[in-house]
Amino acid sequence: MNAQGEVLNELPAEKTSPGGGPDLPVLDADAVTVRQGKPFTVDSRDGTGRWRVNAVPHQAPNGPLDAAFNTPVNVVVAASLSQVDDIVNEIRSISATVGSVLLCVLTSVGWLAVRSGLGPLTRIEETAAAIAHGDLSRRVPTLAGPRTETGRLTASLNGRLVQIETAFQAREEAEARMRRFVADASHEMRTPLVGIKGYTDLYRMGALPTRESVDETMERIARESERLGRLVQDMLLLAKLDESNPPAQSAPATPAPYPLDLAPMDLRTLAIDALHDIQAMAPTRSVSLTGPDEGKAASAPALADEARLRQVVSNLVGNALNHTPSDSGIRIGVGSLDGRAVLEIEDTGPGLTADEQERVFERFYRADTSRSRSTGGGSGLGLAIVHALVTAHGGRIELRSAPGEGCRFRVLQPQLRIES
Known part of the structure; x- marks a missing residue:
């Protein structure tokens, strides 16, 4: 190019250049001087590619060329970026594909990790539902290490469930003992009462004609009354002791608060x-x-x-x-x-x-x-x-x-x- 930016010669020809060659701006002497030999990028003439361009001033050497170039010229060198762009596009395509696959893998791994992490909580929910339906023997399966938060939560819940089951069993046993106690006490008290009633009926019916038979009957009534009195006293004593003593299975290590004259x-x-x-x-x-x-x-x-x-x-x-x-x-x-x-x-x-x-x-x-x-x-x-x-x-x-x-x-x- 001459100092006015006109193309004096072009190699290779436009027809053989990718995209018709670079679409160069005006590169007169001032523009080349301003660029100071720094490369820059331009589009191709048909807009399908890019070119890397560098322009530098050049003084023709002394010799036969002086006749053709009797003024200073600018040399412009342009290299097509089509291969570079193809490589970049390929890298982008590969990166997008790999990124998509990696995202799918990470999403799957994350989903599995979350599912695995929430698995114990699901078991806790299932156990709670079973307990709500009356199965107090259910326990939360141990699916995590004892030092993890889930493991500690599982151990704590299982401990509480044991306490709850024990409390319910103790209550059921106490109710069963009470029912058995009432039934047995009623039977025990009925025996002397039936005897007393039978002897009094004999007396009222006149079936005791002699003084001796009356005295013997009164003695029997007295014995049955004493037996009934002892039974009532024993039952009252046990009732008082029940208010202060735990169940018979676990004797306390210290005296219970029963009123004893120590x-x-x-x-x-x-x-x-x-x-x-x-x-x-x-x-x-x-x-x-x-x-x-x-x-x-x-x-x-x-x-x-x-x-x-x-x-x-x-x-x-x-x-x-x-x-x-x-x-x-x-x-x-x-x-x-x-x-x-x-x-x-x-x-x-x-x-x-x-x-x-x-x-x-x-x-x-x-x-x-x-x-x-x-x-x-x-x-x-x-x-x-x-x-x-x-x-x-x-x-x-x-x-x-x-x-x-x-x-x-x-x-x-x-x-x-x-x-x-």
Whole structure:
């Protein structure tokens, strides 16, 4: 190009250039000088491509060319960007394809991750629905590690569900015990009441013609009345103990808030009195006073309600006398064992089976079915009262027995430390 921007020569020709060659702006001497040799991009003449262009001033050399170029010229070099654009377009196409595939993959992975993360929450929802329909045994499956938030939530919920199920079971058991207690109490009270009513009907009908028959009937009415009175007293005592004691399955470690007249006492005194009572009530029986597990009887100081513990010992002695043959021996043990005051009653009777031992402290339960209500058997409340009173003192009662080996009831009370 000359200084006015007119094309003097062009290589290659326009027909062979991509897009008809570059669509150059006016490149006179001033325009070339301003550009300072910096490349720039222009479109092709037909608008289908792009060209990279650089223009620099050039002085023709001395020689034959001087005749043709007797003035300064500008040399313009242009390179087509068609291949570059094709590569860029291909890269864009590949990038778009890869990006779309990657987006789909990431979306799928994210969906699976969210689904996996929400899976435990779905299980929690299903478990809650099952519990709402009454299935308290359902638990949330452990689908996450214990250190994750979901794992900790699952463990916490399962712990709460165990507590709820336990509470419902305890309530159902308490209601069942109450229904059984009311039914058994009604039956027990009906027996002496029927006897009293029968004797009074005989008297009113004139079926007691002699003074002796009247006196005998009055004695029977008195005995049935005393039996009914004892039954009512026992039931009232158990009702009071129920207000302060937990269920029999879990004896407390400290005394329950039952109104006891606590005072220092020695269990050995109760043991000696029980020995004398047995000798008076059953002179033919063999009875001995020893320490716990044989040995020598010793002092067993405790802080207790003496009247209530006497009732405990009386019930245990009565149980041994009433449910063993008349020739069975009885041993009374008293002393200290492992920091506790101990008093035990052991007999050599027929003993109890494992099933009977599990139920022996239940109310109105009788292991000896041969001694029914009609034959003068007990009410079945004696050992239940023993358990409740010992528990109220903060102690516990243990039973060791086997068929043919007798029974040993051991009362363990917190031992009272006596300062020297």
